[in-house]
Amino acid sequence: MGIQRRRFFLWLFIGLLKCLFITPDCSAQGLQTITKEALRDxxxxxxxxxxxxxxMGFPFENVYREEPVPILIERYFTVEDLKDFDLEMNKDDRRSYGHIMADAMGGAWSDDDTDIEFVTLHAVEKYGLDITYSEITEMWKAHINRFIWAANRKARDLMETGLVPPATGSKLNNPYWYRITSQLVNEIWSVFYPGMIDQAAERAEWGAKIMCDDWAVHATRAYAVMYSAAFFENDVKKLVSMAAESLPDKSPYKRGMIDVMHWYSINDDWRATRKLIHENYYEFVDDFKVPDPYVAAVVNGLSGIMAILYGQGDFRKTVGIAVSAGYDCDNQAATCGGLLGIINGTKGIPEDLLLKLPSRYDWKVPFNNTYINYSRDNLPNYNRISDIVNRILTISEQAILDNGGSIKTDRDTVYQITNDYSSNSSKDDVEGLITLLADLEAKEQISLLRQHFRSVRTMVEDKTHDIAWTAQDSSWASNALTFFRNEGAHWKTYTEGPRPLIMSFTSPSDGKNSFYWLFLPRAFDSTVHDYPFYMELHGSGGGKNDNPRNMLFRPLQPEIKGVTSQGYRKEGLFIYPWGRGDKWYRDQSEKDIFECLAHFDNLFTTDATRQYIYGFSMGGGGAFHFAQKTRERWSAVGIYSGALGEFTRDQAALLKNMPVWIMWGEKERLAASNKKLKDYLLNVGADVRWKEIENIEHKYLAEYQTDLMDWFLTKHK
Incomplete structure (x- = not known):
């Protein structure tokens, strides 16, 4: 089918599919209840x-590519089956000897469909659900060293060079960014967040960016939505629709999901739909020619969606289609198997698939209640599956409490979970905020405040970045509506307190909206042209800041969030650029900072002898980077626990005539590079204020930024 014709049918059927797949109350917010027994099951x-x-998928992994497996695989196959079936199989390695592996291990054994989640479980137990990229990097370096391939292997190697996610998954650094990898290692986040769909999707996407990028993370998000929702929703068509709706409109994976839903509605045979997936999504994704398409994210992810729809909620049929579709089929089958497990519980998994894998005897309990870890270093080798389940349940309980739920114990323990799915939520508040901002803009006489109202509205309505609206966005917008109905409408809020104005402009380099916070000095006077100027570059939010609303809305709430020291001190004009989020101030992000400076300089004249740039972590690395490129501008630079990456003595020497403040934690992973920069600077005679903070890991401490602000006051050109 031609591309234009296919697109015609795609959009023609969108309305029909929404009617077919979605009922009006499928995304309603509210409390949902589940017993402890049911959740654990x-x-x-x-x-x-x-x-x-x-x-089940092991013997056929990456074997069938152009065509699917000629039969439906509905049980475990081994090399012994080659006597009776004319099949291709991975007959020369362990994958076709599952019965022997089961005998040798005495139960289940680790593979990358479960063992990276096994590491994530340990990581979250150690650091909490808000684990950072720096912390997960330490866990990967300690535990994930063998039995990893392509995108994971490259991400792990990049960690050795000092990079941390999302740089390790970026297409700029990881040539395998487009692969299926992220989808098969992040399902556990949705199990940590049962029914808390936006939280699950956000954290799974966070995990996906460790090794993948761009549209390759969209399948991860889609499956995260389905997994989390499946704790309370068992209609697979609704789950697929909810997943598709959660993705950016321009996503090729979303387009593929809509195609698969349409093909499912007109084809009774899954093989006909598989053929269409192969024709439309195998070799190319948009204009990207996939180097090794049988392991790519889109074609594999869509094969899983096909299996979920045609399986119609039946475990054996769903997993069987996922395997028989071919490509990297053990991964699809594992992801689909986990989803159907959540939907139907343990009783929905056929007994023979739980007990009859070994060749010598059947197990008495599923997988002999044993999980042998032989692939992840420095973690327990022998594990009871029941213990793994209980550990996950403990984290899920914490997530429930952290997100407004409760645990009630009477005769049975019951969890009340807040459903945060945002597809159609808070529309009245969002529309009310847009209307209010337009009204405030029309009536306002002060040009900066008028631009602020316009910029916030631009942020709310932004389509240039194709970022899906989330429940958190809805919450931010609702709270911002309250703020702008009250103090946010008044000029003195921004001149007397620690609230920034939002400034927006259209990027000259790519035509997209760019944003920054603008803090005014106390008692700001527009006729004064010798205020000092401060620019702080933000640290990494683990990908969260890629959504501008996540960062920019924070200080526009009734309870202020996210403002750092200079925002409260109000000693000069101070900007805090978005910089396209967590992009490490390179490429378009670098251009964004230069364009923010140009936009600011067009609005204000400041004291050329008092110009300061600084940041923490990723922001500290960015400050070092920009100080080298624009050293004629800056009076001093501040680097707090800078994520500096690789640099040379000559690069450090570029700052020999610029005062540098540099501090870091004694126990943090970035200590060595910060020490090296300090030593290089001292060796060339630079003016350096430095300190290694005893017994501290990678942690922002406000008292040290206060020290930096005091130090800046002493530095003039």
Whole structure:
């Protein structure tokens, strides 16, 4: 089918599909209840389901590419089956000897469909659900060194060079960014957040960016939505629709999901739909020619969506289609198996798939209640599956409490979970905010405040970045509506307190909207042209800041959030650029900072002898980077625990005539590079104020930024 004709049918059927797949109340917010027994059973079935799918798919992994497996695989196959079936199989390695592996291990064994989640479990137990990229990097370096390939292998190697996610998954650094990898290692986030769909999707996407980028993370987000929603929703068509709706409109994976939903509605045979997936999404994704398409994110992810729809909620049929579709099929089968496990619980998984894998005897309990870890270093080798399930349940309980839910114990323990799915939520508040901002703009006489109202509205309505609206965005918007109905409408809020104005402009380099915070000095006078100027570059939010609303809305709430020291001190004009989010101030992000400076300089004249740039972590690395490129501008630079990456003595020497403030934690992973920069600077005779903070890891401490601000006051050109 031609591309234009296919697109015609795609959009023609969108309305029909929404009617067919979505009922009006499928995304309603509110409290949902589930007993502890039922929640634990679903978590247990998720783990079993992944194991079943993994081992069913093993013999056929990457074997069938152009065509699917000629029969439907509905049980475990081994090399012994080659006597009776004319099939291609991975007959020369362990993947076709699952029965022997089961005998040798005495239960289940680790593979990348479960063992990276096994590491994530340990990581979250150590650092909490808000684990950062720096912390997950330490866990990867300690535990993930063998049995990893392509995108994971490259991400791990990049960590050795000092990079941390999302740089390790960026297409600029990782040549395998487009692969399926992220989808098969992040399902656990949705199990940590049962029914908390936006939280699950956000954290799974965070995990996906460790090794993948761009549209390759969209399948991860889609499956995260389905997994989390499946704790309370068992209609697979609704789950698929909710997942598609959560993706950016321009996503090729979303377009593919809509195609698959349409093809499912007109084709009774899944093989006809598989053929269409192959014709439309195998070799190319948009204008990107996939180097090794059988392991790519889109074609594999869509094969899983096909299996979920045609499987119609039946575990054996769903996993069987996922395996038989071919490509990197053990991964699809594991992901689909985990999802169907959550939907149907342990009783929904056929007994033979839980007990009859070994060749010598059947197990008495699923997988002999054993998970042998032989692939992840410095973690327990022998594990009881029941213990793994209980550990996940403990984290899920914490997530429930952290997100407004509760645990009630009477006769049975019952969890009340806040459903945060945002597809159609808070529309009245969002529309009310847009209307209010337009009204405030029309009436305002002060040009900066008028531009502020316009910029916030631009941020709310922004389509240039194709970023899906989330429940958190809705919450921000609702709170911002309250703020702008009250103090946010008044000029003195921004001149007397620590609230920034939002400035927006159209990027000259790519035509997209760019934003920055603008803090005014106390008692700001527009006729004064010798205020000092400060620019702070933000640290990494682990990908969260890629959504501008996540950063920019924070100080526009009734309870202020996210403002750093200079925002309260109000000693000069101070900007805090978005910089396209967590992009490490390179490429378009670098251009964004230069364009922010140009936009600011067009609005204000400041004291050329008092110009300061600084930042923490990624922002500290960015400050070092920009100080080298624009050293004629800056009076001093501040680097707090800078994520500096690789640099040379000559690069450091470029700052020999610029005062440098540099501090870091004694125990943090960035200590060595910060010490090296300090030593290089001292060796060339630079003016350096430095300190290694005892017994501190990578942590922002406000008292040290206060020290930096005091130090800046002493530095003039």
């Amino acid at each position: 679903k978590i247990e079935a998720y783990w079993y389901g992944q194991l079943v799918g993994n081992y």
